[in-house]
Amino acid sequence: MDLLNYLGIGFSVALRPENLLYCFVGVFIGTLIGVLPGIGPVGAMSLLLPSTFKATPEAAIIMLAGIYYGAMYGGSTTSILVNIPGEAASVVTCLDGYKMARQGRAGPALGIAAFGSFIAGTISVLGLMLLAPPLARFALEFGPPEYFTLMMLGLTILIYLAHGSMPKALIMAAFGIVLGLIGLDTMTARPRFTFGRMELLDGVGLVPIVMGIFGVSEVLLNIEQVVRRDVLKTTIKGLLPTARDWKDSTGPIARGSLLGFLLGVLPGGGAVISSFLSYALEKKLSKHPERFGKGAVEGVAGPEAANNAATGGAFIPLMTLGIPPNVIMAMLLGAFMIHGVTPGPLMMKQNPHLFWGVIVSMYIGNFMLLILNLPLIGIWVQILKVPYKILFPLILLFCLIGVYSVNNSVFDIYVMLIFGIVGYLMKKFDYEGAPLVLAFVLGPMMENNLRKSLITSQGDFSIFFTRPLAAVSLVIAVILLISPLIPWLRKKREEIPKEEAS
Amino acid sequence: MRSRDIISSLFWAVMGIGICWGGYELELGNLHDPGGGFMFFWVGVIMVGLSCGILARAIRQTATAGEMKAVWAGISWKKIVSVLAVLFIYAYLLTPLGFIPATILLLIFLFKAVEPQRWSWAILGAVVSTLAAYGVFRLWLQCQLPPGLLGS
Numbered sequence: 001m002d003l004l005n006y007l008g009i010g011f012s013v014a015l016r017p018e019n020l021l022y023c024f025v026g027v028f029i030g031t032l033i034g035v036l037p038g039i040g041p042v043g044a045m046s047l048l049l050p051s052t053f054k055a056t057p058e059a060a061i062i063m064l065a066g067i068y069y070g071a072m073y074g075g076s077t078t079s080i081l082v083n084i085p086g087e088a089a090s091v092v093t094c095l096d097g098y099k100m101a102r103q104g105r106a107g108p109a110l111g112i113a114a115f116g117s118f119i120a121g122t123i124s125v126l127g128l129m130l131l132a133p134p135l136a137r138f139a140l141e142f143g144p145p146e147y148f149t150l151m152m153l154g155l156t157i158l159i160y161l162a163h164g165s166m167p168k169a170l171i172m173a174a175f176g177i178v179l180g181l182i183g184l185d186t187m188t189a190r191p192r193f194t195f196g197r198m199e200l201l202d203g204v205g206l207v208p209i210v211m212g213i214f215g216v217s218e219v220l221l222n223i224e225q226v227v228r229r230d231v232l233k234t235t236i237k238g239l240l241p242t243a244r245d246w247k248d249s250t251g252p253i254a255r256g257s258l259l260g261f262l263l264g265v266l267p268g269g270g271a272v273i274s275s276f277l278s279y280a281l282e283k284k285l286s287k288h289p290e291r292f293g294k295g296a297v298e299g300v301a302g303p304e305a306a307n308n309a310a311t312g313g314a315f316i317p318l319m320t321l322g323i324p325p326n327v328i329m330a331m332l333l334g335a336f337m338i339h340g341v342t343p344g345p346l347m348m349k350q351n352p353h354l355f356w357g358v359i360v361s362m363y364i365g366n367f368m369l370l371i372l373n374l375p376l377i378g379i380w381v382q383i384l385k386v387p388y389k390i391l392f393p394l395i396l397l398f399c400l401i402g403v404y405s406v407n408n409s410v411f412d413i414y415v416m417l418i419f420g421i422v423g424y425l426m427k428k429f430d431y432e433g434a435p436l437v438l439a440f441v442l443g444p445m446m447e448n449n450l451r452k453s454l455i456t457s458q459g460d461f462s463i464f465f466t467r468p469l470a471a472v473s474l475v476i477a478v479i480l481l482i483s484p485l486i487p488w489l490r491k492k493r494e495e496i497p498k499e500e501a502s
Numbered sequence: 503m504r505s506r507d508i509i510s511s512l513f514w515a516v517m518g519i520g521i522c523w524g525g526y527e528l529e530l531g532n533l534h535d536p537g538g539g540f541m542f543f544w545v546g547v548i549m550v551g552l553s554c555g556i557l558a559r560a561i562r563q564t565a566t567a568g569e570m571k572a573v574w575a576g577i578s579w580k581k582i583v584s585v586l587a588v589l590f591i592y593a594y595l596l597t598p599l600g601f602i603p604a605t606i607l608l609l610i611f612l613f614k615a616v617e618p619q620r621w622s623w624a625i626l627g628a629v630v631s632t633l634a635a636y637g638v639f640r641l642w643l644q645c646q647l648p649p650g651l652l653g654s
Binding site (some may be wrong): 178187192389394413424428430455459461 | 509510514518521535538539541542545549552574577578581589592593594597605617619627631632635647
């Protein structure tokens with residue numbers, strides 16, 4: 001009964017005209033950036049964050065969430081039509097999606113991707129709705145040691161899953177923590193690493209860092225060499241999959257949804273890993289594995305369902321524990337904070353309108369995406385044809401406006417440009433941006449909880465080992481950290497598909 | 503990989519030492535009551551340790567001839583440096599010139615920077631994009647943008 005009441009609250013919030021508009025704008029932009037290689041959901045969310053300042057917290061989060069799951073829908077379009085994934089999570093869709101398009105079946109490929117995404121998105125929202133309340137109640141018993149170790153575990157998993165060398169990912173995380181701690185000490189109000197600059201007293205902004213690393217550096221990488229994108233010249237017809245396609249895809253969509261949702265809850269690149277695992281699983285279960293890679297519809301349906309279901313799962317740690325499991329959720333945490341809302345176990349009680357409004361808006365957003373991605377597919381195909389020489393000045397313009405309007409500060413533009421250069425060099429030297437950004441967001445919370453834990457225990461580190469959840473989290477984190485030293489664990493890590501920087 | 507890792511690990515080692523020093527200056531406190539520099543110091547120590555690890559591994563690897571050259575090969579430095587320089591100049595001129603004039607100038611340059619286009623197209627594209635951005639962000643979303651020469 002409670003659940004129905006809460007759903008009622010959610011619908012009353014999500015169906016307000018203003019929120020419907022923000023939801024539509026979110027999923028529209030999400031699809032757009034999913035379609036356009038060069039700017040990912042993180043960049044787009046930071047870019048649009050300032051535009052939500054005048055909106056209510058509900059509208060702001062509804063729109064930003066829409067960008068996230070909308071990007072997963074849009075990412076499949078480029079994979080199928082151009083053989084270039086719009087998102088890392090759509091890499092695997094290229095394998096069979098593009099082959100289907102070459103065989104004249106672009107329509108059913110796009111259709112099953114959209115339907116699969118819709119079904120998986122809806123299932124994951126249901127999972128989120130059912131799982132979040134009990135987890136939030138459980139989280140009320142957590143103290144600073146649990147929070148510190150959980151954040152450490154989250155960060156460690158992201159580092160473990162990072163692309164390339166683990167020590168490099170660790171250095172990035174350490175650097176992110178340092179950047180996150182710049183500004184006034186929350187306990188003593190003493191300035192730290194501000195170098196006498198007033199602008200740094202409040203710390204370095206999340207938006208300039210994210211825009212620099214994920215926006216400006218991407219542009220620099222794209223203009224250094226000309227990238228050709230040849231849109232497959234094919235007529236897209238018959239978007240509705242055939243009965244045979246449905247028969248082949250029902251199982252993969254169901255399995256992909258479940259797998260995606262469960263992996264999405266875990267920190268790290270849930271959407272990416274789940275799409276690869278779903279592909280591997282379907283190939284293994286198939287009676288005709290030889291069809292995979294040659295235009296098998298299951299190879300599109302399963303991974304697309306998995307990456308969309310993962311987006312719903314990723315909301316669980318953020319909304320119930322206040323711990324972002326990936327960079328995109330870290331961005332969303334920043335948005336929550338800017339709007340004066342602290343996500344965590346109390347959010348459901350203190351802000352039921354926001355919590356349930358966002359969840360219900362995801363149902364509605366999924367419907368909107370279905371319409372955007374099926375009847376309106378032609379628009380996205382046209383957008384794919386916009387040349388980069390026109391696109392990149394506009395991306396830079398939006399980055400500049402987005403960064404400036406957060407604090408009306410030119411200083412933030414300089415910070416973004418510096419991090420643009422840093423991000424560019426990071427890519428050249430094989431360092432990844434995701435651990436830096438997540439550590440940047442988690443750093444201050446980790447420090448706060450570490451100091452509180454040590455003050456409570458009077459300097460006794462055993463507080464982290466005597467509390468079961470803290471101990472388990474710490475042990476797993478340590479195992480993951482030392483994994484490169486253990487050959488079979490190192491091999492396992494190398495086999496996992498990795499999330500690229502964006 | 504070798505040269506890149508040597509260069510980057512040395513950079514991070516120096517950075518880590520600086521962070522340790524900064525943390526130490528900020529006051530470490532003690533385990534009963536960690537000070538403001540506690541986390542900085544230990545994170546700095548970890549950075550130095552990791553950098554040394556990367557450096558040691560890189561030194562053990564055999565050098566590949568022309569490795570650094572390969573990383574930077576085929577890159578159009580002129581484009582990258584000029585785009586960055588213009589963005590810094592834009593940031594510097596944004597307040598005195600104002601959003602509209604500064605952005606039009608920036609976009610004209612950017613539209614011509616990567617693949618040269620006709621002047622008429624670049625100017626028209628820059629003006630239309632700037633006015634559209636102004637309409638959306640300033641007039642509709644009411645974001646503050648510097649007025650500069652054009653007043654309010």
